[in-house]
Amino acid sequence: xxxxxxxxxxxxxxxxxxxxxxxxxxxxxxxxxxxxxxxxxxxxxxxxxxxxxxxxxxxxxxxxxxxxxxxxxxxxxxxxxxxxxxxxxxxxxxxxxxxxxxxxxxxxxxxxxxxxxxxxxxxxxxxxxxxxxxxxxxxxxxxxxxxxxxxxxxxxxxxxxxxxxxxxxxxxxxxxxxxxxxxxxxxxxxxxxxxxxxxxxxxxxxxxxxxxxxxxxxxxxxxxxxxxxxxxxxxxxxxxxxxxxxxxxxxxxxxxxxxxxxxxxxxxxxxxxxxxxxxxxxxxxxxxxxxxxxxxxxxxxxxxxxxxxxxxxxxxxxxxxxxxxxxxxxxxxxxxxxxxxxxxxxxxxxxxxxxxxxxxxxxxxxxxxxxxxxxxxxxxxxxxxxxxxxxxxxxxxxxxxxxxxxxxxxxxxxxxxxxxxxxxxxxxxxxxxxxxxxxxxxxxxxxxxxxxxxxxxxxxxxxxxxxxxxxxxxxxxxxxxxxxxxxxxxxxxxxxxxxxxxxxxxxxxxxxxxxxxxxxxxxxxxxxxxxxxxxxxxxxxxxxxxxxxxxxxxxxxxxxxxxxxxxxxxxxxxxxxxxxxxxxxxxxxxxxxxxxxxxxxxxxxxxxxxxxxxxxxxxxxxxxxxxxxxxxxxxxxxxxxxxxxxxxxxxxxxxxxxxxxxxxxxxxxxxxxxxxxxxxxxxxxxxxxxxxxxxxxxxxx
Ligand code: ADP
Ligand code: MG
Numbered sequence: 001x002x003x004x005x006x007x008x009x010x011x012x013x014x015x016x017x018x019x020x021x022x023x024x025x026x027x028x029x030x031x032x033x034x035x036x037x038x039x040x041x042x043x044x045x046x047x048x049x050x051x052x053x054x055x056x057x058x059x060x061x062x063x064x065x066x067x068x069x070x071x072x073x074x075x076x077x078x079x080x081x082x083x084x085x086x087x088x089x090x091x092x093x094x095x096x097x098x099x100x101x102x103x104x105x106x107x108x109x110x111x112x113x114x115x116x117x118x119x120x121x122x123x124x125x126x127x128x129x130x131x132x133x134x135x136x137x138x139x140x141x142x143x144x145x146x147x148x149x150x151x152x153x154x155x156x157x158x159x160x161x162x163x164x165x166x167x168x169x170x171x172x173x174x175x176x177x178x179x180x181x182x183x184x185x186x187x188x189x190x191x192x193x194x195x196x197x198x199x200x201x202x203x204x205x206x207x208x209x210x211x212x213x214x215x216x217x218x219x220x221x222x223x224x225x226x227x228x229x230x231x232x233x234x235x236x237x238x239x240x241x242x243x244x245x246x247x248x249x250x251x252x253x254x255x256x257x258x259x260x261x262x263x264x265x266x267x268x269x270x271x272x273x274x275x276x277x278x279x280x281x282x283x284x285x286x287x288x289x290x291x292x293x294x295x296x297x298x299x300x301x302x303x304x305x306x307x308x309x310x311x312x313x314x315x316x317x318x319x320x321x322x323x324x325x326x327x328x329x330x331x332x333x334x335x336x337x338x339x340x341x342x343x344x345x346x347x348x349x350x351x352x353x354x355x356x357x358x359x360x361x362x363x364x365x366x367x368x369x370x371x372x373x374x375x376x377x378x379x380x381x382x383x384x385x386x387x388x389x390x391x392x393x394x395x396x397x398x399x400x401x402x403x404x405x406x407x408x409x410x411x412x413x414x415x416x417x418x419x420x421x422x423x424x425x426x427x428x429x430x431x432x433x434x435x436x437x438x439x440x441x442x443x444x445x446x447x448x449x450x451x452x453x454x455x456x457x458x459x460x461x462x463x464x465x466x467x468x469x470x471x472x473x474x475x476x477x478x479x480x481x482x483x484x485x486x487x488x489x490x491x492x493x494x495x496x497x498x499x500x501x502x503x504x505x506x507x508x509x510x511x512x513x514x515x516x517x518x519x520x521x522x523x524x525x526x527x528x529x530x531x532x533x534x535x536x537x538x539x540x541x542x543x544x545x546x547x548x549x550x551x552x553x554x555x556x557x558x559x560x561x562x563x564x565x566x567x568x569x570x571x572x573x574x575x576x577x578x579x580x581x582x583x584x585x586x587x588x589x590x591x592x593x594x595x596x597x598x599x600x601x602x603x604x605x606x607x608x609x610x611x612x613x614x615x616x617x618x619x620x621x622x623x624x625x626x627x628x629x630x631x632x633x634x635x636x637x638x639x640x641x642x643x644x645x646x647x648x649x650x651x652x653x654x655x656x657x658x659x660x661x662x663x664x665x666x667x668x669x670x671x672x673x674x675x676x677x678x679x680x681x682x683x684x685x686x687x688x689x690x691x692x693x694x695x696x697x698x699x700x701x
Contacts, residue, residue, distance in 0.1 A: 005033060005179075005180060006032060006033045006034035006037065006180075006184075007032055007033070007034065008032060008033045009021065009031060009032060010024055010025075010030060010031060010032060010033065010035070010036060013033065013036070013172060013175055013176060013179070014175050014179070015168075015171060015172055015175055016172060019162075020162070020164060023158065023159060023162050023164060024036075024159075024164070026158075027156045027158055027159050028154065028156070028159070033176055033180075036172060036173065036176055037173070037176060037184075037205060038647055039153060039154065039169070039173075040208055040224070040647055040648045041151030041152055041153050041208070041209070042152055042153065042154055043152045044149040044150060044151055044152065044211065044217065045062050045118070045149070045150040045152060046149060046150075047064055047118065047149070047150045049064065050064050050065065050066055050116075051063045051064060051065050052065070052089055052090075052091040052092075053065060053067065053087075053088070053089050053091045053092035053093060053094050053128070054091035054092045055091075056094070056121050056128045058121070058122060058123040058128070062118065062119060062120050063118070063119075063120075063121060064116060064117070064118045065087070065089065065094070065116070065117050065118075065130075066089060066114060066115070066116050066138060067087050067088050067089035067114070067115065067117070068087070068088060068089075068111075068112050068113060068114055068115065069085045069086065069087055069096070069109055069110070069111055069112070069113075069115065070086050070087075070088055070093075070111065070112065071085065071086040071111075072084070072085045072086075072106065072109060072111070074102065074106075080099070081102065082097055082098065082099055083097070083098040083099075083102045083105060083106060084096070084097055085097075085109060087115075087117065087130075093127075094121070094127060094128040094129060094130065095127055095128070095129040095130070096117060096129070096130050096133050096135075097129050097130065097131045097132070098131070098132055099131070099132070100132075100157075100160070100161055101160065101161045101163070104163050108163075110137070113137060113138075114137070114138035114139070115135050115136065115137055115138060116135065116136050116137075116138055116141045117130060117133040117134070117135045118133060118134040118135070118150070119131065119132065119133035119134055132160070134165060134166055134167050135167075136167060149211040149213075149214065149217055150170075151166075151170060151208075151209055151210070151211075152166055153166055153169045153170070155169075170209075173209045173210075174210070177205075177206060177209065177210075182202055182206055183202055184201050184202045184205055185201065185682065185685065185686070186200060186201045186202075186682045187201055187227060187231075187682050187683065187685070187686030188201070188227060188230070188682060188683065188686075189668070189679050189680050189682060189683060190679065191679065192664055192668075196226065196660070196664075198219075198222070198223045198226065199216075199219045199220065199223050201223075201227075203216075203219075203220070203223075204219070204220040204223040204224050204227075205220075205224075206220075207219070207220035208220040208221065208224060208648075221648065222657070224648050224649075225648050225649040225654050225657050226657050226660065226661055228646055228647060228648055228649045229646075229649050229651075229654070229657055229658050229661035229662075230661040230664060230665055231686070231687065231690060232646075232661075233658075233661050233662045233665035233666075234665045234668075234669065234683070234687060235691075237662075237665050237666055237669050238669055238673075240442075241669060241673060243290070243291070243293070244290040244291075245290075247290065247291045247419060248289060248290070248291070248418060249285075249286075249288065249289060249290045249291035249292060249418070249419075249421060250291075250318075250320065250394050250416075250418050250420065250421065251287065251288075251289060251318075252283075252286035252287055252314055252315065252317075252318040252320075252394070252421075253287060253318065254317050254318050255283075255314070255317070256313075256314070256316075256317025256318065257317060258313045258316055258317050258346065258348065259310060259313045259314050259317050261346065262309075262310065262313055262342075262346065263310070265345075266342065266343075266345055266346065267306075268342070269451065271303075271306070272303065272447070272449045272450075272451055272452070273449060274298075274302070274446075274447040274448055274449035275303055275306065275307055275447060275449075277445075278296065278298075278307055278445045278446075278447055279307055279310055279311070281294075281443075281445045282294060282296075282307070282311055282423065282445065283314065285421065285443065286311070286314060286315075286395075286421055291418075291419050291420075291421060291422075292421035292422060292423065292443070293421075293422050293442050293443065294422070294423050294424070294442060294443045294444070294445060295424050295426065295430075295435070295442045295443070295444045295445070296423055296424065296425045296426070296444075296445050296446075296447070297425075297426055297427075297429055297430060297435075297444065297445070297446045297447070298425070298427065298446065298447030298448075299427060299429060299447070299448075299450070299583070299618075299619040299620075300427045300579070300580065300582075300583025300584075300619070301450060301451075301454070301583055301586065301587055302427075302447040302448075302449065302450055302451075303447065303450075303451055304399070304425045304427070304447065305335065305338060305339075306342075307447070308324060308397045308399070308423070308425065309339055309342060309343075311395060311397065311423060312324065312375075312376055312395060312397070313348070314395075315394040315395040315421075316348060316375045316376070318394065319392070319394075320392050320393065320394025320395065320420075321369070321372065321374065321375055321376070321377070321390050321391060321392055321393050321394060322375065322376050322377075322393070322394060322395040322396070322397070323376065323377040323378070323379070323383055323390075323393060323395075323396050323397070324339075324376065324377075324378045324379075324397045324399065325378075325379060325380065325381070325383050325384075325396070325397070325398050325399065326378075326379075326380060326399045326400065327380070327381075327399070327400050328380065329354045329355065329356065329380055329529060329533075330532070330533070330536060331399065331400070332352065332354050332378055332379050332380045333352065333354070333533075334558060335378050335399070336350070336351075336352040336378040338558075339376070339378065348375050348376060349368070349373060349374050349375045349376070350374070350375060350376040350377075350378065351365055351368070351374055351376070351377055351378070352377075352378050352379060353365055353377055353378070353379035353380075353382050353383055353388070354379055354380045354382055355380060355381075355382055355529075356529055356530075357382070365377075366387060366388065366389070369388065369389060369390050369391065370389050370390070370391055371391060372391035372392065377390075384411045384412070388415075389415075390415055390416065392416065393415045393416040393420045394416070394420050394421065395420055395421045395422075395423065396412045396415065396420045396421070396422050396423070397422075397423045397424075397425065398412070398422070398423070398424045398425065399425045400425070400426060400427060400428075424442075427580065427583065427619075428576050428580070428619075428623070429619040429620045429622070429623040430623060431620065431623045431624050431627050434627060434651065448620075453589065454586060455586065455589075455590070455591050455592065456586070456617045457565075457582055457585055457586040457592045457593065457594050457617060458591065458592070458593050458594070459582065459593070459594040459595075459596065459613050459614045459617075460593070460594075460595055460596070460614060461570070461595075461596045461598065461610045461613075461614055462595055462596070462597055462598075463597075463598060463599065463600055464597060464598065464599050464600075465600075467597070470566065470595055470597070471512050471513075473564075473593075473595075474513075474546075474564060474566070475513075477563060477564050477593075478518070478545045478546075481561070482545075482561060482562070482563040482564065482590065483539065483542065483544075483545050483546070483547070483559060483561050483562040483563065483564075484545060484546045484547070484562065484563075484564045484565075484566065485546075485547050485549065485562055485564065485565045485566065485581075485584060485585070486505070486509065486546060486547070486548045486549070486566045486568065487549055487550065487551065487565065487566065487567050487568065487581055488501055488502040488505055488548070488549070488550055488568045488569070489501075489550070489551070489568070489569050489572045489573060490502070490524070490525065490550035490551055491572065498550070499524070499526070501568070501569070502524060502548070502550060505548065505568060506520070506522055506548045509546065509548060513545075513546060518545055518546065519538075519543060519544040519545055519546075520544055520545075520546045520547075520548060521535040521536070521538055521539045521544040521546065521547045521548065521549075522535060522547075522548045522549065523535050523536060523547065523548075523549040523550075524549060524550045525550060535547075539559060539562075540559055542561060547562070551577065551581070558587060559584070559587070560587040560588035561588055561590075562584065562585050562587075562588075562592075563585055563586075563588070563590050563591070563592040563593065564585060564592065564593045564594075564595065565581055565582055565584055565585045565592075565593070565594045565595070566594075566595045566597060567581055567594070567595070567596050567597060568597050569597070569598065569599075570596035570597055570598050570610065570613075571598045571599070571602055571603070571606040571609070571610070573609075574609075574626070574630070575609050575612060575613070575622055575623075575625060575626040575629070576622070576623065576626055578596070578609065578613050579613070579619055579622050581594075582594040582613070582617075594613070596610055596613060596614070598610070605629055608625065608629060609625075609629070612625045627652055628652055668680065668683065675687065
């Protein structure tokens, strides 16, 4: 086979031509022989049995019937026309029906010739009808490749209207396999093929399109899924290795005075084993020659802040500055206050920079940063502004990563001549499989243990009709000295309605919880930051017992005395949001509660979300359900979903294969980082081709 065979434009394939090639390109993005070969079927139909017309059942299943067309007519109906062919065999007659593509179909149908028709039948009156059947002349059917499992390819309405039916696509593939001689270059080394008992690339491609039987189909799918995930991992891992080689990190060689002093004298509690382990992992990174790029995952309340602080002390001990960024002003302020308190007995200079920092303060701050008088800067996105220059930024920590884009992360990189070490902290647990695919080039640390003595939050689901009981419960809790959150959804598309709900809710709560016995705070996005802060402050100090809010309070806010979280219209929240909100309570020693309020009408997904929330407190378990419900693209936002554009593998369903693929990619690159060994030649060839053709993702820079 000509080595460039697969590069050939599709128009040159027999039976395609320029017009069809154009349609295949615009509809399915197929341009070359290779693209067509990698158009994998969505599903397969069993075509081993043939039915007689009098055996048909109105089951909606796909069936195959042999017979002849004896009559064709066009029937006028209210909207457009319908083409109806009367189809008979020796046992009876049925109808074949087309709602589109009449002209082309009418011209191609042959009267009184035996056909095999295939499709879904339904019954109208006493007559069975098969809309848009897949059909083939019996004579051709008998000559064609004998396939038991018929592949069904991705399709569009336009393709069908232009006559490129499933059968036509299948014929194109037959032609392609014929012209290629069915031989394709192997892309995996012999050792992996043997160890995992994978079938060859050629066998896999043949059987994915024309499976000889179920077993070979399964083997073909496994092989191709493995290969796809393997090369994605190859790309992620080699990228990480390259980064470690190329980008020299700032060496943090000293375990200095401040770290030790803090650890020995000022730690307010004993670290959990998980915290200790994670600090060790980070210290190893910081002490190595490479730049750190680490993701720190830990459920809400698992104690990431103290880990961040200790890492920042390491930076200071090594003569560097550090910064900590949070997505909101409230959070940044809370971090600043918390850290200041922890550092009260230590000689560390720390400052806060947010959008509302006054100009005069700002100027002072800029100077202190530039001359190195300031050790730690805590702030919001304001930290990223170009005006903010450090003398020597050694470590940048980003809290609540999902709100920070990739672009912002790379801005941090440029804050120092040698890029600072980067630690990204997130409370949204990312399922392992997803982390492996999306952050395969980052290192990951996990705090999988909560500080001792926490009582798990009790979660219940209540219907709106039980509101009075819920209010009574709130009153009891307030009597015990506790505080309450009541959260309303705020979705951008229905913002006006949502604000109305919030204000209506607030008024009704104000009626049921009258002053002066009860004091209520309200916080939402339309308020001025100063008013927001004032209200937050009152709640924090315990001056108000109830906080009515939108999801502003979702992330990070810490009021240990708050013991009840009520979520209104809980069915409208996503799982990760619900979990985040629940994390606002259960921070003190008292038993805490989360009450999910909904109406009676609930979608299946909403029911699953509510059941998951009442069933578990484990963030990773919740993240797995979320991934299944929403799919990976949605979960990580559109920005990253492109990277999950897999052709055959599914990172949720195939996560076992993903793990195997990752393991083998790591082993291979460890033993042969530059793919120089003869035995890895197939991998090198395939990999270079993929990179040249950009058939694997262009990963984030
Ligand atoms: P998150 O991971 O959500 O950012 P925080 O760092 O805010 O969690 O910690 C939550 C609370 O737990 C804080 O009040 C913190 O002081 C406390 N905490 C953290 N680590 C421990 C520990 N090892 N033992 C006891 N309390 C801890
Ligand atoms: Mg936090």
